[in-house]
Amino acid sequence: MKIGIYGGSFNPVHNGHIHLANTAVEEFGLDRLYLLPSKKSPHRSSAEYAPDEDRLEMLRLAAKANDKLFVSDYEIKSDRVSYTIYTVEHFRSVFPDDELFLLVGSDMLLSFDTWYHFEEILANVTLCVVSRESGDIGQLKKKAEELGKFGKILVSEAAPTVISSTEVRKKIAKNKDFSCYLDENVVQYIRLKGLYSVRGEGKLLYNPDEKKKYLKNCLSAKRFTHSMNVAAECRKLAEKYGEDPDKAYFAGLLHDICKEMPDDVQKELVMSSGYTVCREELETRSLWHGIAGAFFIKKEFGVEDIDILNSIRFHTVGRAGMSRLEEIVYMGDLISAERDYKDVDKMRKLAYADLNAAMREAFAFSMKSVIKKGGVIPICTAEGYNFYTRLLKEEKNDSNLKRGLK
Template identity: 40%
Template sequence: MRVALFGGTFDPIHTAHIRSAQLVADALRLDRVLLMPTFVPPHKLKVSMAPAADRLAMCRLAAKEDARLFVSDMEIRRGGASFTADTLHTLRGEHPQDEWFLLVGADMFLTLGTWYHFEEILAMATVCTVPRDGIGAEALRAYAATLPQEGRFYIARTPVGDISSTAIRAAIAAGDATADMLPPSVAAYISEKGLYRGRETMDLKSMEPQFIEIIRRRESDHRFLHSLEVAKSAEYLARRYGGDPDKARVAGLLHDVMKDISPSEQLQIFKDFGILLDDVEKDAQKLWHARAGAAFIEHILHIDDRDLLNAVRYHTTGRAGMSLLEKIVFVADFISADRSYPDVDKMRALAEVSLEDAMRYALRYTIDDLQKKGARVHPDTLAALQELTEGGQHG
């Protein structure tokens, strides 16, 4: 059979979802489109979500609109954040005789290069999308051209209406009409269950469980433990030196979110978001994850806190003019409980007395280590040390 996986939060599933599935099924002569609501979205944050059981029930109601639509609870049963690459691996293993397609929304298609193991996704399925108002077929084709040439893509010609689950939730909370946006059975279910009547608010502390799920699936066990420990150290230092403990903890959790992805995937992120590497960065892949991580947090998780973004971006090199949060995350990365390098006890002792003293020691340690290896030192690292050294002399 020819089967398309169509995953998402479906919070709630709406008429544009159904229309997209039908357009692609018609064009590619698909036998089935498998609607799969995710338990926790791996590529974006949700301020609040309807319970998984309700989102699954709404998908099952919407699937009655077309006999080719089926619903799977695989990712909900799995729990946590599920990545498309893992789900496709499982589906292909269970149904090796089927030809697989992947249907994604136009907005998510434009972030495909940031997805976990996206190159594996391209090898396993033809990726399909449908234009919508504001994201035309030409823009989608242009983006597809930037992805690896071995990828297979289908971009529909006919756009679907500009309907979003976010707009539907806001309309319901405001008491506005949503009749044209939802299948009637789904609208009736939402009304009966009283879903989406509260206003959505976001704060970093409440999002921490999602951050943890995102890094749990993106990082190795060793890296995940390190991120948790850096978060603890960052929170401790923030409390000690008058910073924001919640923001410091989140920055610590996310600082290595792109550390374990391949260089080619990191390069794709740079290409997607117009990030130009300087001469030192081009030759130092160990620096890439910090810039890729900041880009992922800003453009995929849609966190626009510039101080947090800079704390992630500069946690490896440092820079002149670092904020308190940037210094906290930089030092926390050196002193976390999982660290065991020769000078770690000295670093921890300095961090108890002065962030600046700890920074100076860490920067000198970094520079000495790079020089011993014959590697170039990033100008930002030298500028950070110079500023702290001159400041110490004047102080």
């Protein structure tokens, strides 16, 4: 038989998930496709992540229309980290003589070569890729060709159904209609159980009080104080520059969540994150916690806001073309209340006067510090400095041009 494996949080399972599953069954000729929800972390609140049994039941309801779709609780019941290679090994033991197919979305294929033991995975399964976004088939085929030397990869050209579980949860929390995104039985189940509902004005996912309790237990007093100071600074910068203050506070609060984890734990998170990581970052232990932190809060807290994740991932190294929130967290970390390096007051004044100029100075400060210690500058840091230097020159040229036209 042809046995398919499709894992995910399914939080909740939506029509896009089922479309992807049905497409795979039909296009790749699967006899069975097993849907495996991942285990809920104890750090996630009920507002952001439905209990394991509820996600299993919603999957059963959504899958019952296709008799080739099955729901497995293997990952939920597993006592170890749910690396895909372990799931593949489990299904190989259950189906020793059958052909295994691993179903992934387009975003997963593009980072697949960063997965834990990805070569071993490809040696045991045929990787089946179904697009989740419009217009990315060319990019998927190119990546599949790159990875083809490790195993067989099939890319579907079926049109995607683009739906975000995060957006569905936000609609539920804000009491907006979400029925068009989910199977009607799943809609009824969510309403019956009151899943994903929160009180207040649609505040979903980002409860800083819960996270403060977690940070107090996992960080030293000094690091916790720093995190609180950065959060406060990020809120002020967000108010100054028109960003969401609560979102900025949340990102600043969690920016160092992995800072004091053991090296082996940080390294494992980095290697499992799916982020593109340059050689300089991999070789510099002090840079791991940003990458690890972004992956950790996504995995353990269910944070899916890409802007928050990127602001934590890049808060140590920066990059070219940072979003405003990324800039705020990067700068908030540099000028937080307890910082006392030379000229920190000048950096603080500049941050509130001209954020672009402050970013250029911050990159210069960071690179000087690395050079002084005999370190190697990450490519993204150098690109960030060049980006803001060019940006300031362009702003100056535009200003001169306007004055000349008066």
